[in-house]
Amino acid sequence: MPESTTAKPLEANGVYLCPVCRHGQITPMVLMDTYACNFCRHILSLDFDRQTARLEDSAMPFRWQWTGTNWRSLNTPPVSLTYTAMILAILLVTLPPALIWLGYQLFPPLSSDSCAYWFPLFWVALTFFAHTLIVLRVFAGLLPTPFWRLPFGQRSL
Known part of the structure; x- marks a missing residue:
């Protein structure tokens, strides 16, 4: 769907770019009050009064607002949660390898x-990278776009 330059409100019979994958189009599902993407197959519910879309087939509450030409994410975490999470992430990544290195x-x-001589240092590096992967996976859940739909490759069903 080519994006037009004029802003138009969200309408029940309109066809819009999918806010999840940003590749397909969402269209009304037959005999239902929901919409589905023809590319990623996600199910969304639209609130025409608030001009918002909500992802229904996910455990996480992803929401977007229609600006008239495209979707804007409403999934921003609170700042205090972000700072607390960053402090805990830094501790989780640095403390276990530091304790192993101190023991060495x-x-x-x-x-x-x-x-x-090399195995304890290898173990420190392995611990650091393993904890970094854990933290990255946790922070991926805070992204405004579902992590599994970022363009890192194609998944076949």
Whole structure:
């Protein structure tokens, strides 16, 4: 659907760009008060008074507002939650590897084997990257667009 330059309100019989995948079009479903995307197959409910769309087939409450030409996300987390989450994320990523490294420095290996020296450092790096992946996955849930619909590759059903 080509986007027009004139703003138009959200209407029941209109066809609009999907706010989830931003590729397909949402159209009314037959015998239902919901809409579906013809590309990503998500089901949305539209509120014409508030000019909003809500994703119905997800556990997370994703919402968008129609601006007249495109969708604007309403999924912004509170600032206090974001700061708290960032502090906890920094602690989760740095504290476990720091404790492992501190144990390695306080209690050096007794063996003269080369594995005894590189393995603790490898374990520190592995712990750091594993905890970083956990934090990235948690923060991906805070994104205004569902993480599984970001363009990292195609998933086949």
